[in-house]
Amino acid sequence: MPLYILNQDGKQGMTRRQCTGEYKIKPIKKKVRELLGYPYPKRIPKSVFVEQWVGISTDEFHRAKDSDVKYMRNRHPLIDLNWSRADCIRYLASIGLAETPKSSCLGCPFHGNQQWRNIRDTSPQEWADVVAFDAAIRQGNARANAAGNRLLGQAFLHRSRVPLTQAPIDHVTAAEWAARRQEIDDPAAAVEEVENGVADGCSPWFCRGEVEPVQDDFGLAS
Numbered sequence: 001m002p003l004y005i006l007n008q009d010g011k012q013g014m015t016r017r018q019c020t021g022e023y024k025i026k027p028i029k030k031k032v033r034e035l036l037g038y039p040y041p042k043r044i045p046k047s048v049f050v051e052q053w054v055g056i057s058t059d060e061f062h063r064a065k066d067s068d069v070k071y072m073r074n075r076h077p078l079i080d081l082n083w084s085r086a087d088c089i090r091y092l093a094s095i096g097l098a099e100t101p102k103s104s105c106l107g108c109p110f111h112g113n114q115q116w117r118n119i120r121d122t123s124p125q126e127w128a129d130v131v132a133f134d135a136a137i138r139q140g141n142a143r144a145n146a147a148g149n150r151l152l153g154q155a156f157l158h159r160s161r162v163p164l165t166q167a168p169i170d171h172v173t174a175a176e177w178a179a180r181r182q183e184i185d186d187p188a189a190a191v192e193e194v195e196n197g198v199a200d201g202c203s204p205w206f207c208r209g210e211v212e213p214v215q216d217d218f219g220l221a222s
């Protein structure tokens, strides 16, 4: 998971994303092997495989890829149907699911203020969970620290780099606007993202916020 870092010298950074491989692809492959009856490291016969349906729409067809293992074969039904994201939204609305949110982890650092407020105001238990998680990652990754690859600063879930309970999620600070507008050329897009989060949802085939700058010298790199 990428985290916002406040370095000891006051510099700001971001850790390397490692969500996809570690937390999505690996568990899926493990489960598929288990379902097939060939847990790692058993060899899987060529004739044994699962068909995996991946919900990639036509607007993001470049993400539609073959699996990198023979025991999983990818199908892309939305592309077969020629459905765009708008087609999916229309369909969801037609069956009463107009409010379907984009998929993401509860404590994703790419949430915008609106998403943090929504958790805080509608789900106290989930808010308590993300606040506890935010506190737990302050010193970085325990495994990396134990291996001597210590985080030289502090890690946060909110882009303001303060604890979630103190983060300015009810309004956007001038500093946040300024920082994001330096990173994104389009001021309107920067405004939209700080408030509503990274536009893309997350899936095992794509991580949100892939355009974020990556900094991997803080002890959290994989």
Ligand code: SF4
Pocket (backbone or CB within 6 Å): 001, 002, 019, 020, 023, 103, 104, 105, 107, 108, 109, 110, 202, 203, 207, 208, 209
């Ligand atoms: S939603 Fe995606 S980018 Fe965000 S923490 Fe989860 S896996 Fe990582």
